[in-house]
Amino acid sequence: MLRTLRYGEADLIAHLYTRHAGRRGVIAKGARKPKSRLGARLEPFLALRLQVVEGRGDLATVRGVEVEAAHEGLRSSWRAQQVGAAALDLVSRITVEHEANEGLYHLLRNFLDLLDSTAARTGAEGAGDERRGGALLMAFELKLLHVVGIAPQLGACVRCGDTVGLVAFSPADGGVVCSGCRTGGDSGMDAAVHAAAVELMRTPLAELSTRAEEDLPNQRELRTIDAGIVAPTCLEHAGVRPRRGR
Numbered sequence: 001m002l003r004t005l006r007y008g009e010a011d012l013i014a015h016l017y018t019r020h021a022g023r024r025g026v027i028a029k030g031a032r033k034p035k036s037r038l039g040a041r042l043e044p045f046l047a048l049r050l051q052v053v054e055g056r057g058d059l060a061t062v063r064g065v066e067v068e069a070a071h072e073g074l075r076s077s078w079r080a081q082q083v084g085a086a087a088l089d090l091v092s093r094i095t096v097e098h099e100a101n102e103g104l105y106h107l108l109r110n111f112l113d114l115l116d117s118t119a120a121r122t123g124a125e126g127a128g129d130e131r132r133g134g135a136l137l138m139a140f141e142l143k144l145l146h147v148v149g150i151a152p153q154l155g156a157c158v159r160c161g162d163t164v165g166l167v168a169f170s171p172a173d174g175g176v177v178c179s180g181c182r183t184g185g186d187s188g189m190d191a192a193v194h195a196a197a198v199e200l201m202r203t204p205l206a207e208l209s210t211r212a213e214e215d216l217p218n219q220r221e222l223r224t225i226d227a228g229i230v231a232p233t234c235l236e237h238a239g240v241r242p243r244r245g246r
């Protein structure tokens, strides 16, 4: 479940990322009436099983809602909500309506499940959460770029294929650049940032969610991956600027 919009007197339009139909909208008639059973279950971050009736328009009508995962840990942690909201927002804006992508569905579901269990384990506060939350978000976004087909090339220079001396990133060319090929338009990237980005791209989210805090990329590395690799790639190849709640 990505987000809801109020509609008319008492209806609710919900945007979902579905397993078999990608991102789509549904309408829940009367969901905002006090006694509605649908309304209480149509909340962002929930994993739902919906019964719908397809209509003439784009929006199917919801007949029943079953909660598969309520993700209460996530929804009761302010920090986890910030991280989760940034992920849902990017999924909403980077995907095309009605375009199925089961890999993306599983990635998102796995991410929300792990964010929920991490939040439940570590509590709403604590100095560690911010670094882990940031690492999970960056890893999710790099993997998201991969499943939507615009992953940055991190292993070798996009211009000559060299695998050593990688010192910059080119959003336009979609990957890292070596010192020999670097031009003025490429943004600099030090070895620690490059190594952290490679690590986040290839490490399973589950492993990052339980790894010792000090073995995760630090805030500077995370911010540089965000501002230097992830955000420019989204903008250049999908026309989307990721939102940040931090």
Ligand SMILES: [Zn+2]
Binding pocket: 157, 158, 159, 160, 161, 162, 177, 178, 179, 180, 181, 182
């Ligand atoms: Zn090169």
